[in-house]
Amino acid sequence: MSEKLKVGVIGATGMVGQRYVTLLANHPWFQVTVVAASKHSAGQKYGESVKDRWKMGDTPIPDDVKDLTILDAEDVDAVASQVDFVFSAINLDKADTRKLEDEYAKHETPVVSNNSAHRWTPDVPMVVPEINPDHIDIIKYQRERLGTKKGFVAVKPNCSIQSYTPAIAAWQKFEPTQVLACTYQAISGAGKTLETAPEIQNNVIPYIPGEEAKSEDEPLKIFGHIDPATKQIVKADSPVITSQCLRVPVLYGHTVATFINFKQNPSKEDLIKALEDYSGVPQELKLPSAPKQFIQYLTDDFRPQVRYDVNFEHGMGISIGRLRPDKIFDWKFIGLSHNTARGAAGGAIELAELLKAKGYITKK
Numbered sequence: 200m201s202e203k204l205k206v207g208v209i210g211a212t213g214m215v216g217q218r219y220v221t222l223l224a225n226h227p228w229f230q231v232t233v234v235a236a237s238k239h240s241a242g243q244k245y246g247e248s249v250k251d252r253w254k255m256g257d258t259p260i261p262d263d264v265k266d267l268t269i270l271d272a273e274d275v276d277a278v279a280s281q282v283d284f285v286f287s288a289i290n291l292d293k294a295d296t297r298k299l300e301d302e303y304a305k306h307e308t309p310v311v312s313n314n315s316a317h318r319w320t321p322d323v324p325m326v327v328p329e330i331n332p333d334h335i336d337i338i339k340y341q342r343e344r345l346g347t348k349k350g351f352v353a354v355k356p357n358c359s360i361q362s363y364t365p366a367i368a369a370w371q372k373f374e375p376t377q378v379l380a381c382t383y384q385a386i387s388g389a390g391k392t393l394e395t396a397p398e399i400q401n402n403v404i405p406y407i408p409g410e411e412a413k414s415e416d417e418p419l420k421i422f423g424h425i426d427p428a429t430k431q432i433v434k435a436d437s438p439v440i441t442s443q444c445l446r447v448p449v450l451y452g453h454t455v456a457t458f459i460n461f462k463q464n465p466s467k468e469d470l471i472k473a474l475e476d477y478s479g480v481p482q483e484l485k486l487p488s489a490p491k492q493f494i495q496y497l498t499d500d501f502r503p504q505v506r507y508d509v510n511f512e513h514g515m516g517i518s519i520g521r522l523r524p525d526k527i528f529d530w531k532f533i534g535l536s537h538n539t540a541r542g543a544a545g546g547a548i549e550l551a552e553l554l555k556a557k558g559y560i561t562k563k
């Protein structure tokens with residue numbers, strides 16, 4: 200077996216960073232060799248630093264990272280010189296995040312980011328590997344702009360869109376024109392637990408800052424195409440998506456109530472078959488984090504439920520149910536995805552696997 204790629208996790212102490220180090224423990228291709236965080240945590244042993252704020256429940260702090268000394272994420276030289284690429288879960292303001300991620304790229308260290316800062320940079324691919332793997336081809340133009348040979352930034356989209364965008368992708372041949380999506384989002388999406396967010400207990404909060412714009416716009420970049428003339432990703436102009444995003448007292452799992460119109464007139468059987476048959480490059484290449492079944496359709500009207508279905512395919516699969524005709528729209532359905540697995544660290548790890556398999560991430 201070839202030597203594993205050395206990985207840095209920047210922003211390793213927060214909730215998404217913790218999810219990265221737990222998902223990467225025993226990864227067949229990647230080995231976490233550096234954990235980095237704010238200056239405040241730098242110099243401490245990772246295990247010591249996170250033990251009182253460990254949010255991964257029963258999953259212990261992995262042995263391979265426990266004794267690593269946390270580096271300052273802004274000391275790019277120190278981190279980049281020790282790794283082949285980094286996962287970014289850094290939590291700075293957007294301009295500073297963009298600057299820092301670019302610096303890593305310019306140090307010839309590819310960045311696979313969870314952060315939203317670069318999602319709308321026109322030559323940064325925003326990828327769900329099952330849906331738009333071809334967007335990684337934009338990296339050649341990004342490298343031209345950055346003046347790098349190996350370095351680049353690639354991002355995954357916001358977690359909220361992953362409970363309905365896969366269904367829209369599976370139904371592209373029916374030409375979706377309009378989508379209405381109301382999300383019911385878990386508290387871990389805000390980096391909190393039910394204990395650290397007492398305000399969510401017995402409550403529903405009707406506003407998640409910035410979430411509706413992300414939910415409406417990000418799928419369109421994913422459905423877009425690379426324009427070689429401008430060396431940019433041009434977003435699709437349909438379907439038009441409108442949304443409302445609510446925070447609910449759930450730890451993991453974003454549920455969505457979705458309504459959809461099509462130009463064509465698919466039957467329920469056509470729609471379910473398209474969901475169940477939908478499969479992509481990660482499944483073809485058998486990427487280590489790829490779910491065997493990307494989308495499952497559940498016929499029981501009481502499903503999908505967070506309690507039973509959030510961990511479908513280790514949190515990397517999407518569950519859809521209650522597909523039925525609507526009085527105003529053509530169809531409506533319920534979707535569910537795991538917001539910190541498929542929706543965050545798991546989706547980014549699958550993207551890094553795709554980038555490695557396609558030769559964009561290599562040993563330095």
Ligand SMILES: N[C@@H](CC=O)C(=O)O
Pocket residue numbers: 356357358359384385387388389407410538542543
């Ligand atoms: N913005 C989301 C997190 C997903 O990436 C949320 O607040 O739930």
